[in-house]
Amino acid sequence: MLQSKLRPFVCWQCVARSASNSLSPAGNSLCRPAVSKTLSSWRNFSTSSSYKRNLLSSLFDQIDDAKSKSKSDDAHSLVDSLPEGEIPDRLPARERLRAWDAANPQGKIMAIHDILTPSNQQDTLNSLSSAQSSESNTMDPDAEEDADQDQNRPQLGEDFQANSLLMNPGDLIEARAGSSRVPLLAVYICQREGVYYFYCSDGSLHARMRPKTNFVAPGFATEAELAPVKGRLPPLGTPVSVIMDRVKGGNEGPSREDGQALLNKMAEFVRDADLVLQENHRKLDDPYPVLAKQGLEYITAHEAAEHLLSDKNRNPDGKFPDHAVYAVQRAIKSCEIGIRVFESAVFDLKSCILEVLPPHEMECIQAVENMVRELYANPAALQDDPEGQRQLMRHKIGSFIIRARQQIDRYRTERQFKDEWPLIGLDQRQDQKVDLKAKPWLKPEDLRIMRFLHLWAAKQAFTIDSRANVFGSQILRATGRYSNSEFLGKAVGWQFLQEVGWILPWDVQSRHTRHVPGTIPDRAGGLVNNLEPLPVEISAHDPYPGSRKDWGDVPAFAIDAAETEDIDDAVSVERTSTADQYWIHVHVADVASVVQANSAHAQYAERLSETHYYPGHFARMFPDLGILHNVSLAPGSRALTFSGLVNEQGELLECKITPGILRNVVNIEPAEVQKICPQPPLPGMTNQSGLTLCVGERSGSFYQSMVKKTKSADDLATHEVEDLKLLGRLTTSYELRRSKNYASPHRGVGKENRVSPELWPGTTRFQLAPDGTFRSSGDMAIEVAIRSPDVDRVSDLVTNSMILAGEIAGRWCEDRGIPVPYRTMPQATMNMDVLLPWVKNYLYPLFEANQQPTKEDVALIKQLAGPALLSTNPGRHFWLGLNHYVKVTSPLRRYLDVLAHFQIHAALAEEARTGKSLQPPPEGEDHSFLPFTRADLAAKLPLLAVREAKIRALSTHGPSGPKEYVYQALARAFYFNEAPLPSTFEFHIVESLATRHLRGMLPGLWNLLADLPYRNLNGAVKLSSQLIPGDILEVKLARIMPLGILLEVEAVRALRVGGEDVVEDYGSSAAAGGKVIADADAQAVAGEASV
Incomplete structure (x- = not known):
């Protein structure tokens, strides 16, 4: 809370809702809103009569109707007409608020959606209350969907429950909403027909489609304790939408008597956790100093308990009980500043991953907090007049605010400005190629303020209930440049960072908010890299001098695109004297012979985890080009070769790993290989919009690559063609052998055409000033179109060869007892x-x-198979049909591959020293020569798994990476007319979100999801209740917000209502086969337009 000497405490979110208040003391937003005197007369109302309640309900409906029609005078008169003597004494809070809202209209105010972090909700629309009821608590951030059951599917029975590593019936979880201050515990009852049921500590029943949680206590309740609640669940066959409505409304479900045993047990669990909190209050009252002192950056609650709890809290087996770990997690999550939930409980972790801010960032936050408190203790400094300017200059933060105003004003003369949204417009200068002169405007003491604002608005390092949020909002408010924004949250903060030159105008917020743990996004693009080049003498050192196998003239086929520089795998074949048996050799770049296991370059690669292919921000895992040039496969390069003896039936008979040197590397593109080894096209493609949208001038490139010389199929020698044909036949047999072990057939089945943006620097230029701010000009180019998976399809020959290498590595390491990062699927087992x-x-x-x-x-x-997890022990990978699998073929692009290479190299060196094959060590022991013990490796894998998942989501083909660019292109076309768009689109309703809006899909706009607020129905239907999932409306775009990934539409007319096509007056159907056929834009609406 922010405290002023002149005023009481005020919630930071109230402060953030500045609306159009002036900066004078009279308009200061710290003042609480005045309540209409109309409400003061309701104090003596009575609630005894149902008739009077019905009268109230009728009057409030009239008030809402008057308000919706912008008739504020009518709303006031209706409120005043409430009969004082016959109305209840104490109105329910909801009705009092409705009446107050009707009597105090706010005018047209745009609400700003702030982005959600991966771990918990930050600023969201309507998340302005400090605590919510249990009904609003959620374990599922995704939208629930109605699932129609296919009657042809095999049914598994009512009582079937899939075993899970994360959550099983009887487990206790935390079911707390991101903005709720009160934790809510819940017991997982069961899963039926895709719906997960939970019984909560407040006696309510929750139903979720995709539950997520921050804490799991396994085996909390017995089957007997679950049975009474389970017997009161909705019957099988109930539509999902009906289940959700009934459960949310509290109309059905178990009574408190049914759940009495669970309620008592949860209450006891909370009491035990409270006792742990009291016993360890010295550390748990403020856990940040303890954890920061340990130098910990990312930890789980289980790991934090080792530093925060007394040993007397341990069980006899030395572990902390679940209630003690939960006490630690509660204490940590109550920290307003310094520690935040970074990732929910994922994979087989039973608690969330927490991020601990470094001490220098905490010092920065505390300094800014003091500055803001000092400023707002002097109301005269906030006056927009000469005296206010003089008073403002007396404060440490005052000169920063004045100079920031100047930068914002200058910026808005250079770029088009969209006042109602935090949307940066196009460069409107006539001569965008004018010489840029980046002049510093920040003083040294101002850098702390900018770093704080970056933490707040770009990184989003504070939780929704952190007091730090108010200081960001108050700095924005003090500038006086965002008075038209209702909510001065992180979205407007991001706009501020762009307008003052701290963030480039074409940057995207997601790469800062969803950064990979341990990495720092470079504001100029890519990632921060402070590595020194690897010394030449180290890169030239070979751990196997004179003992590498020389592969001579054996052709090693490197099958990659011509522009690919990181060539880290090639494949060759060797015939043997035994008929029907061949050696397949997979040659892999020998990175571990150049980069040492604990070197700075290895540690940097571990933090990145993989090469980042984020659109416009490519970053190599090994940025030192010396490493790339030394180990990327080429004639004379080192290789670590994984060799498998296979027969024509695809059976792996023998395996070995050999350090070597390649002499004959044949570079060839996948399309040329397909001419020799044809493969069928991917089936099951889903047709989507054919719309192509391009904004900006397509010039330049964000990724500079050297195109290498490749061979065509016609250039190959006869023996090379025969080798490729043999490899194609053998790898196909290997795939068939795995399919007999129930590997998934046709790995490409089900892949859809992707909506993918392609970026060019276009006219963008920028210069960095000494104070770290930018001067920039121009705009980048974005093309959004449907990309077929066939475009980037990898040759089946390559895919099967790489899987074979992974099986070889897994078998070889298990035979020797070498711990490596195996890929396993224990839930499938x-x-x-x-x-x-x-x-x-x-x-x-x-x-x-x-x-x-x-x-x-x-x-x-x-549910049945679960995800592929990392483990130090081998296990079955169900989808590949293998019992051993380790990824080893991309050490230039994946750290987990390098990690396996480090272990394998140490084992090879030991075998070379002893002259014999290694044997597994005694159980519970490790080989002493390994760079990483099994325990070391096990400690690394959880965070590496999280990093891998985040990179996958943010990559070019991931679900999060390209979205902001897609919406940027749409916004530029819609608001600034950079490219034509169809005038209307079909809107296929997916679901109705209570009283807020409809959610639907736009087939003519790449199947993007859009929201249709009920106020935007525009009379297209008589009643919104007529609309059901599957109905179709013709709509036009209303609002686009790239920062929040928000697309809002408004209705033009109804095409299908209640499952039936709408028939126009002249007798024809307005919808046929899901296509609009009514106007000249029909082709565009159906998704056939190309612009």
């Missing part, structure tokens, strides 16, 4: 008795028939 017949008899025949599985099928398979 746990559910094998159900999973195997399901995929064998239903799912795989569906694939073979080129058909797509339903949403229910996909959900069930995820």
